[in-house]
Amino acid sequence: MQLKYLKTLLTPQACAARVSCMAWAPNNTKLAVCTVDRVVLLYDEQGERRDKFSTKPQDSKYGKESYVVKDMAFSPDSTKIAIGQSDNIIFVYRIGEEWGQKKAICNKFVQTNAVTCLLWPEEHAIVYGLVDGKVRLANTQTNKSSTIYNTESVVVSLASNVSGKGFLSGHADGTVVRYFFDDEGSGDSQGKLLTHPCPPYALAWAANGIMVGGCDKKVVAYGREGHILQTFDYGRDRTEKEITVAASSPGGQSVVFGSFDRLRVFDWAPKRGMWDEAKPMEILNLYTITSLAWKKDGSRLCAGTLCGGVELFDCCLRRYIYKNKFEMTYVVLSQVIVRNLSTGTRVVLKSYYGYEIEEVKIMGKDRYLVAHTSDTLLLGDLLTNKLSEVGLQG
Structure with a gap:
């Protein structure tokens, strides 16, 4: 995985002004950034700011400085x-599908303690951690929340697996707990999985294991158990300096860790069954990375x-032009983004079994994608955006 600097979306200030969190929309069209002023800025996929809205305190009488x-x-x-x-609450804002639509709070979940981190893996289920060590579930359909499990230590991080059917919680005492909505036939255990030597603030659940970083300046790769x-x-x-944050690629083949002035990239090498570290990206005066x-x-x-x-950084293994009509971007070994240069439309071709895509061809008057891996054949229709992967026997 290679990282290439593209542009600065928000100019840094000459003082501490922490970017507390960021999130990409699942449909790839929006990036949300929360500033130190508790304002959420919305960018399009080209990195242009298009919208914003202010967050609110649980109780207006305490003002915006209260949380x-x-x-x-x-x-x-x-x-x-x-x-x-x-300030002990989760708000859910409806932002709509189009830019400029009115923002409105559609759910609120009042808690007994401060929220520390959250995920939204399924349609109505928000998973979140609290200062008191509880990991809870908020149902946006019923507007009710419930406790999934209790621990004795502050929840400092949450990380979902590639499918979104399971997640990890990292705690201040170094404990990492695993939970499944559906183990998808893996047979992997639930509950306390490991104890890391320091609080696992940088936690990622990749396709081939779990990676953890923290204040001890180490990155440790753990196996499934x-x-x-x-x-x-x-x-x-x-x-x-200390490793502060981690993010796994959507396919789980790469993990990036952020620290002071530095991004470290780790790629899974399937043939060797281990993680390889790429040359770190060092950016002078970037200071501590707080969110990825x-x-x-x-x-x-x-x-x-x-x-x-x-x-904003571009991520790819390699990129080339096919037939002077299509751009092929290998994001990871098992995923290729095929973009039509004339129309700008694109298809994400992915091996759902994690196999390396060896070759991609476009046939049938530039309509059909055909690619193969060592064990499967991938087919795609550029017109309807439908994709299939079938096993090759014999």
Whole structure:
């Protein structure tokens, strides 16, 4: 995975002005950025600011200085945003499908403690963690919330798996807990999975394991059942500071960690069965990276910083032009974005089994995609955007 700087979406300030959280919409059309002023800025996929709205305190009599926004997530249909706040509440805002539509609160979930982090993996289910160690579920259809499980330590991070059917919670005592809505036949266990040496603020659940970073300046790769696979230790590097945040690519083949002035990229090498670290991207005066957000098609990564800056990066393994009509972008080995240069339309061709896509051809008067991996054949219709993957026998 190669990161290439594209543009600055938000100019950093000369003081601390932390970007608290960011999120890409599942349909790839919107990026939401929450500033230190508790305002959510909305950008289009080209990185142009198109809209914004202000968040609200739980109780208006305490004013806007009474809380901070801790995390946010788009709904699966990309029309709503859930905002988790330190004043013990989650607001869900309806932002609509088009730019400029009126923003309105459609759900509110009052809590007994401050919200620390949240995910929105399924249609009506928002998963969130609290300061008291509880991991809870908010149902936007019934407007009710319930506790999934209790722990004795602050929830510092949440990470979903690639399918969204399971998630991890990281806690201040180093504990990482795994929970499934559906284990999809994996047979993997639920409950406490591992204990990391420090609070796992940088937590990612990739397709081939779990990666954790923190204040000890180490990145540790764990296997499916919590055993250590690899350790990357940067403690002897005097320029390295604590690792603050992590993001897994949508396909789970790459993980990016953010620290001070630095982004570290790790790619899964399927033939060797281990993680490879790419050359780190070092950006002078970027300062501490406080938030990362990966576009759902895997083609863009955004980094928010302690000084209020937001930087946009292009992500790809390789890119080439096919027949002078189509741009082929290999985001990861198992995923290719095919873009029609004349119309701008695109199709995300992906092996759902995680196999490396070896070759892509466009046939039938530039309508049909045909690609193959070592074990499957991928077919696509550019006109209807329908895709299939079938196994190759013998």
